[in-house]
């Protein structure tokens with residue numbers, strides 16, 4: 439009799455654990471199938487771009503097409519500030535075609551585009567940018583606040599970094615941000631951090647990349663995002679995330695210490711040449727380029743290569759990471 443009760447409470451406990459772990463991570467998940475026979479993955483990263491082709495956006499797009507073809511890319515990642523100045527007005531805003539569909543026309547760019555939102559996108563109608571209506575207009579478009587994308591040996595954790603930034607709430611200047619579905623802010627942030635931490639901990643991918651709009655470590659105009667250093671960085675460090683990839687500063691940048699998370703900025707999709715860079719330890723600052731451009735990444739089981747290009751398609755910098763412990 440006593441044993442029966444014990445067995446009952448043990449199975450109840452398992453039931454509870456199953457129920458809790460099944461319901462905890464609310465991040466949407468999707469898979470991008472691996473098509474190459476060696477299992478490798480190639481993609482481009484561009485940020486801060488939607489200006490109807492202006493400020494060299496079209497030239498960057500053209501070079502992305504050429505590099506995309508050379509690498510036979512699987513998809514493109516957008517790190518936010520997709521539509522300037524104030525996001526999209528609605529699902530029928532012609533800026534969607536003028537800044538996206540009619541600009542990234544090269545055949546090699548006719549792939550899925552996985553996008554997060556930037557602060558400028560939050561100045562418009564956020565739900566419009568997340569809407570399936572846009573995907574019906576252009577099948578490539580996939581934008582969410584936060585989500586997990588699995589592709590073979592890589593798992594990407596896309597994070598909405600906008601609500602972390604205090605000044606958008608306390609000192610928004612003349613800007614209006616669309617915080618519908620974000621408030622209350624504290625709960626949004628704590629749920630997001632919790633879901634992200636859980637999703638990364640559960641991940642069995644060889645490579646773990648986190649993608650957001652705002653820089654954590656950056657020598658660019660905006661400087662480091664202290665809220666992300668305080669709240670997001672510990673999650674990346676604890677879970678040994680390989681790369682953090684962002685935009686926001688309109689530059690190309692690589693900050694990193696060997697053996698730790700590398701910080702890659704690809705915010706050169708259109709307007710650039712701000713002309714300022716903040717002091718940074720030169721041992722860590724491997725690249726700072728103030729002008730336009732984009733990045734490519736090529737991932738195999740044992741290595742990630744990342745390359746930065748300017749508007750002429752010239753390689754500005756390249757670097758790689760290896761998984762040394764693979765055979766242990």
Ligand SMILES: *[C@@H]1O[C@H](CO)[C@@H](O)[C@H](O)[C@H]1NC(C)=O
Pocket residue numbers: 493494709710711729730749
């Ligand atoms: C376009 O790119 C060229 C080459 O980098 C640069 O000299 C020029 O200033 C850029 N134009 C704009 C508007 O940024």
Ligand SMILES: *[C@@H]1O[C@H](CO)[C@@H](O)[C@H](O)[C@H]1NC(C)=O
Pocket residue numbers: 611612
């Ligand atoms: C707000 O807009 C007004 C009028 O356009 C301008 O004079 C002022 O400098 C702006 N304030 C900020 C903080 O940008």
